[in-house]
Amino acid sequence: METQAATQSLAETSTENAKQRFIRKTRELFAKETDLDKRWNALRPILAELLADPDMITASKQWPDCVPANGRAENLLFYEDPDYGFAINGLTKGQARQGVAARIHDHAHIYTLYGVLDGRERVVRYDRMDDRSKPNYAQIKESANVLCGPGEIDLVKPYEIHTELTVGERTVAVIIRSQKGGDFNQGRYNLETNEYFESLGPRQTPCEMMPK
Numbered sequence: 515m516e517t518q519a520a521t522q523s524l525a526e527t528s529t530e531n532a533k534q535r536f537i538r539k540t541r542e543l544f545a546k547e548t549d550l551d552k553r554w555n556a557l558r559p560i561l562a563e564l565l566a567d568p569d570m571i572t573a574s575k576q577w578p579d580c581v582p583a584n585g586r587a588e589n590l591l592f593y594e595d596p597d598y599g600f601a602i603n604g605l606t607k608g609q610a611r612q613g614v615a616a617r618i619h620d621h622a623h624i625y626t627l628y629g630v631l632d633g634r635e636r637v638v639r640y641d642r643m644d645d646r647s648k649p650n651y652a653q654i655k656e657s658a659n660v661l662c663g664p665g666e667i668d669l670v671k672p673y674e675i676h677t678e679l680t681v682g683e684r685t686v687a688v689i690i691r692s693q694k695g696g697d698f699n700q701g702r703y704n705l706e707t708n709e710y711f712e713s714l715g716p717r718q719t720p721c722e723m724m725p726k
């Protein structure tokens with residue numbers, strides 16, 4: 515009986531594609547790990563496996579370019595989990611995004627794993643320097659500046675300030691968020707003027723992640 519169950523389980527997992535495997539493993543992790551920092555660090559190797567999948571990489575060549583409009587970025591929405599609420603996004607930056615300054619921002623209260631799938635881009639991090647007592651004001655200072663390539667993963671914890679800059683190449687990222695973006699305000703920062711304001715996150719455009 516045990517052998518039969520094991521065989522059946524093996525058969526089920528062998529027909530999974532990379533997206534289905536990622537969702538299954540993520541749900542298993544979320545069920546057992548409730549400490550959020552530990553959970554999101556433990557998700558790194560599961561996302562790394564997804565980023566390395568040849569079928570996923572092939573499928574990503576067909577993903578449409580994301581186009582910012584009306585002051586909002588665009589994310590491709592591949593999946594939103596009905597129980598745990600996490601979302602899988604794609605972010606493609608094509609020709610139109612090259613040389614365009616990306617805004618410095620945070621992701622408000624959510625956790626995010628940002629995984630580069632194709633191309634290279636520069637991830638810049640900032641520290642908040644002021645005491646947050648003045649409205650519409652934030653003093654920030656660059657704390658890290660790293661060129662990231664395929665397979666590299668950046669964990670963005672709640673309210674961490676950052677931006678991703680294109681370096682003249684088409685880039686594709688797979689982003690895992692603890693909650694689908696777009697329905698809540700995120701912080702926006704201006705390094706030169708110290709202006710701070712909040713606005714809605716990226717528009718969510720449903721898209722097929724990979725062929726069945």
Ligand SMILES: [Fe+2]
Pocket residue numbers: 619620621676677
């Ligand atoms: Fe971001």
